[in-house]
Amino acid sequence: MPARPKLHLDKFVPYRLSVLSNTVSSAIAAAYFLHFGLSIPEWRVMAVLAANPGLSAAEVTARTAMDKVAVSRAVATLLAAGRLRRTTAISDRRRTHLELTAAGGRVYARVVPLALEYEHALMTPLSKRDRATLDRLLRILLGRAVELGPAHAE
């Protein structure tokens, strides 16, 4: 017999990651963010701007693993909702500076505890040691995945 390799979906790490990630993301989206009319892309944009006010859209893109179209759309929605302020950069009139408005800051301040609470609930069954390991494994795997990248195509 030609050693037919077996593959069980439940043992296949990419599949398991996908299922876990989808479950977690939809729980967050459904349980919390919908109550604020916040999508996950919008939430991400708010999170980086809360930590780094004044970033340009391109800089937000660089920090969120979102493409620039997704950022553009999220920014447009947040602007329309009055949660973001945008000013054109004086030095380079293509660029813009983005920052949360007071209203945006308040929404963000209400969402953060919920997000952290969910994360905490998720991690509850893990020991302190496990959490540290998880942190390390995620970092390694992401680095490796980026390294293997779409370049592997072909």
Place this chain on the structure above:
Amino acid sequence: MPARPKLHLDKFVPYRLSVLSNTVSSAIAAAYFLHFGLSIPEWRVMAVLAANPGLSAAEVTARTAMDKVAVSRAVATLLAAGRLRRTTAISDRRRTHLELTAAGGRVYARVVPLALEYEHALMTPLSKRDRATLDRLLRILLGRAVELGPAHAE
């Protein structure tokens, strides 16, 4: 100061899971499956049917964390490509039995090694011990995520 809780996206586990999962999935989709005209949903359906020939669409749904519409679509594409055979169940004429055709089996047999190879490449930087831990952590987290579920949604 009212103890403003901080949230750094790069430390936020749900975010990190999402980025990792997306990177891995798109690498797999781009690098391998596109060459066979196989989408990820189709790949999943083939994988469960290779291991369990004769399952109904509903049973495939139950084993793949896909909803029944996604399965229906994947099955339709696979049927059109001649990679799947479908027969109506005699006992219950709503149900169908699905199984790979010879051609489907050949495609599957070619994809499996590539999938396993990618997984192996991804895991290379992890020690044997780390892999066992990863396995355990993924199982725990998924269980917990399901437990917290969308039920948490108000």
Place this chain on the structure above:
DNA sequence: GGGCATTGGTTACAATTGTAACTAAATCAG
């Protein structure tokens, strides 16, 4: 055995997301 709720599966339609083309501003080469 005649409704009535259930289940398997598909179809139609809405919402999200990805891809590509585009405008505007800035840089750079000569």
Place this chain on the structure above:
DNA sequence: CTGATTTAGTTACAATTGTAACCAATGCCC
């Protein structure tokens, strides 16, 4: 300076995905 190239960001369109309504076959209850 002028025109070719690059960069920031948006818009238009295609493809994917999710939601809901929908048949058809069964099971159930009376």
